[in-house]
Amino acid sequence: MNTQISLIQKIDALLPQTQCGLCGHRDGCLPYAKAISEGEEANKCVPGGQPVANALAELLGRSQLPAEESVWPVQTDGRPQRMKAIIREDECIGCTKCISACPVDAIIGSGKLMHSILTELCTGCELCIPPCPVDCIDLVEDLQAVPSEEARIAEQNDLRNRYYAHIQREEKRRINRKGPVVRANIDTALFAQFSALSDVVPEIQLVAKIDKPVITQDAAITIQLAKIRTQIKKLEKQLSVREDIKKRALLDDLQQQLSALGVS
Template sequence: MNSLISLIQKIDALLPQTQCGLCGHRDGCLPYAKSIAEGEAANKCVPGGQPVADALAQLLVRPQLKAEESVWPIQTDGRPQRMKAVIREAECIGCTKCISACPVDAIIGSGKLMHSILTDLCTGCELCIPPCPVDCIDLIEDIQTVPSEFARVTEQNDLRNRYYSHIQREEKRRLNRKGPVVRANIDTALFAQFSAQSDAVPEIEIMEKTAKVVVTHDAATTIQLAKIRTQIKKLEKQLSVREDPNKRQQLDELSQQLNALQGAS
């Protein structure tokens, strides 16, 4: 098991830490690293492009595969063009949905007040776009110079740190919320295992609610239906921005689940 953990850490170190989910793993780079170590293809990191696919192939001693294509042009370093999200601030209604969606806490603002994106921290992951009810977020090219390898590694380490902090905060908020919580199914145990082995990232605790909640069958079905509808809505918005076969399959599966539950209720 220790050798597997070491391998996952090495794979995770090569991933760009945008936490974008374009590889099909909605809860960040680490779960994809774990899946790669267990045999999944190592060419699905869209923002990493061919350089990351090749580096992973070399690490794993596997055949080199063509990287998943990006909709953005390729930079001089072989990676897709770096993008940044910007808010058309005059149109922002201050709903705060984009703040919760940002995996690296690059968006600031308060309820019913204008929001802004800290472009130096934005990874261009696109996750803030689907939740926005007024579609006031755009993606623009990052016109800064392509970073050196040292700057890239420093940035990746910082983004990983910010994402672990984000998960820890969201986990604490989850415990204090009333009613069902709709969010990505974060594998908290996996993140906790890795954060405990490194001083470079905030430690993640596995927290569980102590109160026991009894839910009737009808109430449980209602909650499940609400969650599925929310996930479908998000996937539909994401697919309107960028077509993705994995997300399309998820949408089809969720639609089937929704129909089955509605038919049974």
């Protein structure tokens, strides 16, 4: 293991692993650790606060800088107040966008069904809030006692493990994914390099690209399905107001096309 990689790992070990992107690196703590090793200022970790900024300065032999301020008050340990996200479940429409956005898989649910947040896993990163189309996610104070240093390290290691597992799963699903991707454009090669050097985090393997003809065919089918569904909804709405033989026949034909494509 060369000196550069060793330094990045030491920096990453000090970061809180919230994967929040408030440092400016939307794709997680590891890319920020790499940037710090290359000369970027080490005081940008908002959830880490002044303790992390100071620890990084000591590790790197740099002057201490004031940490980036948080909008939350400071706890007794010098770090910003720990926050947790909660879903107002009676308002949730089950769009699944928050599930895709959560970097540590702390949200459970399924399409068109109510979602819930596992608060013990939530890092308060806030990444699930912007994609929510009905604004039903709130941040509340974590009322648990400030963790000990030992508990904090264990938590960071667990969050890092969960994030690597999240990236691995997302990488496998990336090519065949339908709909918008809410997560960041992950530097998978960087994470794969580091996962290969660790016995703790899940190993990330790069997924081979699918040939262009397959992607084109998949995209064409998706567009075709979208058009058929749109026509069906329009016809159903019209027929609910007034029955029409021709429109009814067209509706039956479109529904048969959906069945032929293996979609109900």
